[in-house]
Amino acid sequence: MTAASTTSVSLDVRDVHLAFGPNRVLRGVDLSVPRGATACVIGPSGSGKSTLLRTINRLIEPDRGDVLLDGRSVRGDDPDALRQRVGMVFQQFNLFPHMSVLRNVTLALRRLRKLGEDEADALARAQLELVGLAGKANSRPAQLSGGQQQRVAIARALALRPEVMLFDEATSALDPELVKGVLGVMADLSAAGMTMVVVTHEMGFARQVADTVAFMDRGVVLEAGPPEAVFERAEHPRLRRFLDQVL
Amino acid sequence: MDPLSTLWETFFDWDSMREALPEMLTVGLPNTLILAVSAALLGSVLGLLLAVAGISRSRWLRWPARVYTDVFRGLPAAATILLIGVGLAPLGMQVWGPDPYPLGILALSLIAAAYIGEIFRSGIQSVEAAQLEGARALGFSWADAMRLVIVPQGIRRVLPAWVNQLIALIKDSSLVYFLGLVASQRELFRIGQDYAATTGNESALLLAGLCYLALTVPLTHVVNWIDRRLRNGRPATAPTDEDDDTAPYAMEGDRR
Numbered sequence: 297m298t299a300a301s302t303t304s305v306s307l308d309v310r311d312v313h314l315a316f317g318p319n320r321v322l323r324g325v326d327l328s329v330p331r332g333a334t335a336c337v338i339g340p341s342g343s344g345k346s347t348l349l350r351t352i353n354r355l356i357e358p359d360r361g362d363v364l365l366d367g368r369s370v371r372g373d374d375p376d377a378l379r380q381r382v383g384m385v386f387q388q389f390n391l392f393p394h395m396s397v398l399r400n401v402t403l404a405l406r407r408l409r410k411l412g413e414d415e416a417d418a419l420a421r422a423q424l425e426l427v428g429l430a431g432k433a434n435s436r437p438a439q440l441s442g443g444q445q446q447r448v449a450i451a452r453a454l455a456l457r458p459e460v461m462l463f464d465e466a467t468s469a470l471d472p473e474l475v476k477g478v479l480g481v482m483a484d485l486s487a488a489g490m491t492m493v494v495v496t497h498e499m500g501f502a503r504q505v506a507d508t509v510a511f512m513d514r515g516v517v518l519e520a521g522p523p524e525a526v527f528e529r530a531e532h533p534r535l536r537r538f539l540d541q542v543l
Numbered sequence: 544m545d546p547l548s549t550l551w552e553t554f555f556d557w558d559s560m561r562e563a564l565p566e567m568l569t570v571g572l573p574n575t576l577i578l579a580v581s582a583a584l585l586g587s588v589l590g591l592l593l594a595v596a597g598i599s600r601s602r603w604l605r606w607p608a609r610v611y612t613d614v615f616r617g618l619p620a621a622a623t624i625l626l627i628g629v630g631l632a633p634l635g636m637q638v639w640g641p642d643p644y645p646l647g648i649l650a651l652s653l654i655a656a657a658y659i660g661e662i663f664r665s666g667i668q669s670v671e672a673a674q675l676e677g678a679r680a681l682g683f684s685w686a687d688a689m690r691l692v693i694v695p696q697g698i699r700r701v702l703p704a705w706v707n708q709l710i711a712l713i714k715d716s717s718l719v720y721f722l723g724l725v726a727s728q729r730e731l732f733r734i735g736q737d738y739a740a741t742t743g744n745e746s747a748l749l750l751a752g753l754c755y756l757a758l759t760v761p762l763t764h765v766v767n768w769i770d771r772r773l774r775n776g777r778p779a780t781a782p783t784d785e786d787d788d789t790a791p792y793a794m795e796g797d798r799r
Contacts, residue, residue, distance in 0.1 A: 355679060380682035390677025394696050403691065404681040456681065 304491040305366035305459040306331040312351050312361030314344075321347050322358065323515035329460075329508065331366075332489040336502035336523075339512035340538060345495040348512070349462045352493065353382040365459060380408060383453030387465040389445045391437040391452070397424065398433040401452045409456070423451040427481050443474030447481055454485070461485065463494040499542055503527055511535045556746040563738040563747035567754060571731040575758075578644070578716035578730060582651035583709050589652060590659025591698075595689065597664045608660065615657035620715050624650040628722040643722035651719070655712050662704045667697030699773050706766040710759045731755060 309327040313320075321344045329335045337345045350356040352363055354375040362369050370378050391400050401420035405411045411419070424430050427447035429440075437445050446466055453461065463482060467475040479498060483505050486492055496502060502509050503523045510520040511532070519532045527543075530536045596608035615623065627650035628643060635646050670693050678688035698705070717732035724733060735751025 353680060355676060376679075376682050376684050378682075379680055384680040386673065386677060386680075388673055390673045390680075392674065392677070392692050392696075394699060404683065407687065407691065408682050452681070 303457050303459050304332055304489055306364075307352070307460050307491055307493065308362075308364040308367070309348070309352060310362045310364065312348065312358045312363070314347060314351060314356065314358045321515055322351065322361075325361070325512070325515070325517055327493070327510055327517060327520070329491055329493060331491055333507040334486040334490075334492040334494060334505055335508040335510060336506035337493060337495045337510045337512055338497070338499070338502060338538075338542075343512040344515045345512050346464050349384065349464050349493060349495055352460075352462060353379050353384055355379075355384075380404070380456055381458055382460045382462060383456060383458030384462040385446070385449050385453055385464065385466045387469050389437070389442070389449045389469075391445055391449055393437050395436075396433065397429065397435050397437065397440070397448050400437065400448060401455050404452070404456055420451070420455055423455045424448070426454075427451045428477075441474060442470045443477045446470065446474075446478045450478075450481055450485075458490075460491045460493070463492065463496070465495055465497065467496070467498060497542065499527070499539075511538065513538070553745050554749050556742075556744050559738065559742050559744045559746040560750045562742075563734065563750055567731060567734050567747075567750060570727060570729060571734040571751065572754060574728060574730040575713065575716055575732075575754075578648060578651065578719055579709070579713040579758075581648045582655055582712055582716065585648065585652035586655030586659055586708075586712065587705070589656035590663055591694070593656055593660030594663035594667055595694075597660065598668060612657045612660055615654055616661075618654075620654050621718050621721065623654050624718050625721055626650075627653070628719070642728075643719065643724060644728065647716075647719035647722055651712060651715060654715065655708060658708050658711070659705060662701045662708060663694075663698060666699075666701035666704075667694055669700055670696045702770050702773070703766055706762055710762060713758055713762075714755060 307327075307329040309325055312322050312325045314322040325344070325348055327335060327337075327348075337348065339345055347356060351358040351361075354363075354370075362371055364370065365378075365381065391397075392403070395403065398417065398420055401423060402411075402413075402416040405416040405419060406413065409416075421430060421433060424433055427450055429444055429447055429451065432440060432444060432448070437448065440448065450466075466482065467478050470478065475498070479501050482492070482494065483501070486505050494501070494506070506523050508520055509523045509526040510517045511526060511530075511534075512518065513534050519526060519530065519535050526535070527539065530539055593608045593611060596604040597612070599605050599608075618626075624647065628646045631646055631649075632643075635642075639645055667689075674692055674696065675685075675688055678692040679685070683691065716730060719730065720733040720736075724730075729737065731751045731754050732748075735748040738747030739745050
């Protein structure tokens with residue numbers, strides 16, 4: 297998992313607010329992820345974790361607040377260009393079922409980066425190799441296991457050389473025995489210096505891999521800090537109750 | 544003559560059929576194909592535009608698409624063909640002369656587009672929102688995401704319904720005879736009808752019917768075959784992963 301460290305940048309989320317009608321989903325979220333660091337976002341369902349990720353790459357436009365990449369606000373940027381800089385991996389993989397694994401990875405390289413077929417194929421195969429799926433290039437997504445599909449999705453995002461990676465419960469839809477392989481790829485990526493925001497229910501992963509763990513509840517980050525502080529010396533009662541339930 | 548043999552001779556008079564066959568194959572069949580294929584192409588393109596307009600966020604695209612569909616689906620095909628073929632004839636006269644085909648094809652296309660638009664729209668709307676999100680997250684614009692990811696999947700899902708519409712189009716192409724065809728422009732039905740009228744025997748019309756079936760029945764089976772292939776993907780190979788993924792063949796439903 298090389299080359300990630302050379303391109304990643306710092307990420308700052310500043311006072312992000314979002315409401316769907318009367319439902320205030322995000323109520324002033326702040327999150328700082330230094331270049332090359334991994335932040336894990338934990339919290340009960342409905343706390344706004346997934347929505348927060350989508351405001352970072354502007355799949356959802358926040359009502360208020362800002363997102364900074366490398367210290368610079370991205371609010372005025374073209375959202376499509378921004379999303380090429382910020383890779384995202386989804387709970388349900390969202391691979392394109394009508395295309396081969398290889399074509400899933402090359403589609404954006406060819407159409408957005410305007411690479412030639414040979415160049416895009418070579419890059420995609422190299423990326424698939426890194427997630428251990430070089431042999432599956434010509435398969436259809438439906439022919440792969442869930443874990444393999446998720447690794448293809450990671451390869452697809454990484455092929456665009458993103459500067460930040462977002463993971464939205466990337467292992468929640470997987471059978472337990474497939475989780476490890478995907479978490480392994482994510483841990484490698486983190487170790488290689490990718491800036492990452494990982495929404496996860498895998499507390500073991502958060503403890504081992506994260507530089508920062510942020511606990512979200514009802515649309516705000518209630519507590520954030522190094523994993524040992526959050527897991528061992530949780531201050532907020534709601535965080536302590538949450539940890540009691542999940543650990 | 545007993546009634547049975549009368550019936551038999553009315554429909555299965557080989558001599559009548561043999562007489563009509565050459566013209567049926569050299570004039571009628573090509574003309575029917577010209578009408579049906581051109582209208583299928585134009586109707587499908589228009590239908591796709593209608594489908595995309597129909598799901599647009601802009602009401603200025605959605606409403607006209609809705610009204611168009613209601614009107615052209617609601618009118619009898621014969622009325623539409625006459626209205627357009629006769630009503631626009633003076634205009635057509637100035638552009639390409641007295642040939643009724645362009646307007647006939649236009650009328651058939653406009654009718655087909657209304658149905659095909661609805662078919663494509665339902666297919667496109669059946670594609671999960673997550674697919675759009677996946678494409679947008681890679682940096683594709685809404686239009687590119689639709690073009691590359693959503694529309695191709697949506698259309699695949701409704702291939703059989705689309706082909707049903709093409710079959711209807713092949714049959715409806717016979718209605719163009721309303722517009723008045725010279726001998727060389729007659730399609731299958733008109734040739735069958737002409738022979739039947741001159742001989743007082745329906746065998747030539749039955750032969751025309753058989754020609755329609757020869758076009759439409761294989762089409763149904765071909766599309767069912769294609770549909771099965773697309774549904775199942777290529778010959779399946781169970782995932783055999785070197786390291787950790789030892790899950791059995793992951794079916795679509797297992798992930799939910």
